Amino acid sequence: MSTTTELPAAPDPAPPPRQIVLTGGAPAGAAAVTARAVSAWFGDHKVLDRVSLHMPANEVTALIGPSGCGKSTFLRILNRMHELVPSAALAGEVLLDDQDIYRAEVRPAQARVRIGMVFQRPNPFPAMTIRDNVLAGLKLAGITCNDRPSLLEESLTRAGLWNEVRGRLGTLGGALSGGQQQRLCIARALAIRPQVLLMDEPCSALDPTSTNRIEETIHELKKDVTVVIVTHNMQQAHRVSDSCAFFLAGENEPGRIVEADQTEKMFSDPADPRTLDYVSGRFG
Numbered sequence: 001m002s003t004t005t006e007l008p009a010a011p012d013p014a015p016p017p018r019q020i021v022l023t024g025g026a027p028a029g030a031a032a033v034t035a036r037a038v039s040a041w042f043g044d045h046k047v048l049d050r051v052s053l054h055m056p057a058n059e060v061t062a063l064i065g066p067s068g069c070g071k072s073t074f075l076r077i078l079n080r081m082h083e084l085v086p087s088a089a090l091a092g093e094v095l096l097d098d099q100d101i102y103r104a105e106v107r108p109a110q111a112r113v114r115i116g117m118v119f120q121r122p123n124p125f126p127a128m129t130i131r132d133n134v135l136a137g138l139k140l141a142g143i144t145c146n147d148r149p150s151l152l153e154e155s156l157t158r159a160g161l162w163n164e165v166r167g168r169l170g171t172l173g174g175a176l177s178g179g180q181q182q183r184l185c186i187a188r189a190l191a192i193r194p195q196v197l198l199m200d201e202p203c204s205a206l207d208p209t210s211t212n213r214i215e216e217t218i219h220e221l222k223k224d225v226t227v228v229i230v231t232h233n234m235q236q237a238h239r240v241s242d243s244c245a246f247f248l249a250g251e252n253e254p255g256r257i258v259e260a261d262q263t264e265k266m267f268s269d270p271a272d273p274r275t276l277d278y279v280s281g282r283f284g
């Protein structure tokens, strides 16, 4: 006797994931940032003197050095925020890949779409929902998105927050913990898909567990964004960065870079003894 066995029907192939398309934003992919002979002033107070530094694409560069040596000023020059201070002036060039972000035809807002920033204190819009916080930058930057729910999920996932908030996207951003608020701010910065993310002491207001989460996030981020981070925490600089630049200002002198190199070299065998003294906690 012969029997025929019907093969079960093959399952339908899963539909391909819909591609999220942003219109009016930055070009895709991380970009390198190069500062050439950057000097900066507040009024007649010169705070940086001819700082040159290359920050490679898809890497994390840490800016380290004692308080007041100009790290934050340098960071703010990299996305044209320095010029928001009325007395501020600067000289030199900042190249994003090979284009000067200070050339006449570039509007500051355009530069800030390509080079996002996360600040020391989490600054979500407290009365806005988590969803609206993340997507807030699109409207401000004049960017449209074909699939906002997917962009929301993508941004929160990249910021390491999706699993914690996926069930309460309509609740207020101000109700999250400090560490979650900082990751919400990272998601907000990522939602417009910048090529570079600047982080100014992003963990200094956070507990060790939240700090750890943000460091993990930074590791993930460099796959598709260049990260430049200011940190006073030498262990953090060592853990998260590929290269470091050590800033120092003498008394009544502007800040300068003493040395910049691969992080491992800076922490184990720096060229300048002042770098070793600083990274090993002997001053600053």
Ligand SMILES: Nc1ncnc2c1ncn2[C@@H]1O[C@H](COP(=O)(O)OP(=O)(O)OP(=O)(O)O)[C@@H](O)[C@H]1O
Pocket (backbone or CB within 6 Å): 042, 047, 065, 066, 067, 068, 069, 070, 071, 072, 073, 074, 085
């Ligand atoms: N808005 C401002 N107006 C005037 N001077 C300023 C302003 N911001 C910074 N400065 C001065 O510029 C110098 C460099 O400050 P900056 O904040 O860049 O240093 P920093 O290395 O980031 O310090 P910290 O590690 O303490 O944040 C300091 O002398 C500071 O007082």
